Amino acid sequence: MARTSPVALSDFGDVLMPAQAMEPILARPVRSALLEWLTEIWAADDLADVGLSPRRRALFFGAPGTGKTTLAHHLAARLGLPMLAVRSETIVDCWLGSTGRNIGSLFAAAKEEGPCILFIDEFDALAPKRQASARDAQQERNASVNTLLQRIEQHDGIIIAATNLSADIDQAIWRRFDIQIELALPGPDERHRILARYLAPYGLPSAAMTELAEAMSTASPSLMRQFCESLKRNIVLGDRLGWDMRRAETVDRILSGLQPHKDLGKPRLWAHGSADRAIGMIPWPLPMANEIINGPVAPDPVTSNVISMGGGGRS
Numbered sequence: 538m539a540r541t542s543p544v545a546l547s548d549f550g551d552v553l554m555p556a557q558a559m560e561p562i563l564a565r566p567v568r569s570a571l572l573e574w575l576t577e578i579w580a581a582d583d584l585a586d587v588g589l590s591p592r593r594r595a596l597f598f599g600a601p602g603t604g605k606t607t608l609a610h611h612l613a614a615r616l617g618l619p620m621l622a623v624r625s626e627t628i629v630d631c632w633l634g635s636t637g638r639n640i641g642s643l644f645a646a647a648k649e650e651g652p653c654i655l656f657i658d659e660f661d662a663l664a665p666k667r668q669a670s671a672r673d674a675q676q677e678r679n680a681s682v683n684t685l686l687q688r689i690e691q692h693d694g695i696i697i698a699a700t701n702l703s704a705d706i707d708q709a710i711w712r713r714f715d716i717q718i719e720l721a722l723p724g725p726d727e728r729h730r731i732l733a734r735y736l737a738p739y740g741l742p743s744a745a746m747t748e749l750a751e752a753m754s755t756a757s758p759s760l761m762r763q764f765c766e767s768l769k770r771n772i773v774l775g776d777r778l779g780w781d782m783r784r785a786e787t788v789d790r791i792l793s794g795l796q797p798h799k800d801l802g803k804p805r806l807w808a809h810g811s812a813d814r815a816i817g818m819i820p821w822p823l824p825m826a827n828e829i830i831n832g833p834v835a836p837d838p839v840t841s842n843v844i845s846m847g848g849g850g851r852s
């Protein structure tokens with residue numbers, strides 16, 4: 538339904554505060570892009586002296602669970618700002634005319650409430666490809682997309698849009714974003730660090746960690762986090778619940794409860810289960826990280842993440 542003013546920002550989604558943010562583990566190109574953008578925003582006064590302003594609109598794209606929301610929240614925290622994570626269903630409305638009005642209310646509320654990052658998730662749902670059609674509903678949808686684009690351009694705060702389905706977004710819309718960052722699936726080094734973070738306080742000897750990271754290739758960071766947290770939950774609760782806590786049985790129980798995303802391909806670990814050689818290398822019971830004497834951690838390799846910054850189209 539159409540909204541009646543006055544409206545609060547929280548009517549459009551969740552307001553996330555800086556203190557709740559977490560730094561995602563990112564490939565080097567994404568980290569560099571982030572640092573470049575932050576530096577630009579911090580240097581706004583100096584840029585103004587030469588007639589420039591920091592770029593304000595970014596599009597994050599990548600598979601589910603690769604850290605788009607986490608990165609946007611982290612960026613907001615680095616700027617000391619709250620972030621409104623807009624829920625698209627608070628905007629899109631099946632009633633003719635309401636979507637445009639909802640978009641207007643959202644941006645009016647954002648202006649009213651002061652500095653805040655606007656994070657628009659599932660942007661493909663809000664701004665699908667515009668299609669030529671005589672049908673009222675299609676014309677209405679096209680008009681909503683145009684309204685959204687205008688409001689995004691007029692807004693003088695930072696806006697980050699995110700999508701899993703970058704191909705579904707209108708090319709013209711893509712060009713309205715002056716920074717585009719792909720959050721690709723993590724490479725071997727990122728997987729290693731993600732596992733180490735989420736297994737803590739437990740840890741693995743370096744060779745076992747490397748093998749497990751390899752067995753998780755094509756897993757999203759989110760799936761890796763779920764695996765590690767499930768393992769820790771089993772270790773803490775298994776005996777109390779009378780579960781079979783042998784290594785293979787524990788791993789198979791965990792894997793059967795976690796489904797990799799169907800579009801990302803099945804990681805080796807899910808294909809082999811506890812028979813995977815990575816599992817054979819895991820000391821059991823799992824040691825604490827500070828009990829392990831490891832070799833040095835591998836340096837951060839430059840991965841193949843696509844990053845395109847600047848006003849152009851897709852790379």
Ligand SMILES: Nc1ncnc2c1ncn2[C@@H]1O[C@H](COP(=O)(O)OP(=O)(O)OP(=O)(O)O)[C@@H](O)[C@H]1O
Pocket residue numbers: 559560561562563599600601602603604605606607608658700701731758759760762
């Ligand atoms: N790069 C990362 N480093 C560390 N943890 C991560 C990373 N990416 C995701 N996670 C963890 O996975 C979970 C999901 O991440 P997040 O919601 O940011 O992904 P997303 O890309 O926004 O997913 P979706 O497309 O489903 O909205 C979070 O709990 C987050 O902590």
Ligand SMILES: [Mg+2]
Pocket residue numbers: 605606607658699
């Ligand atoms: Mg998200």
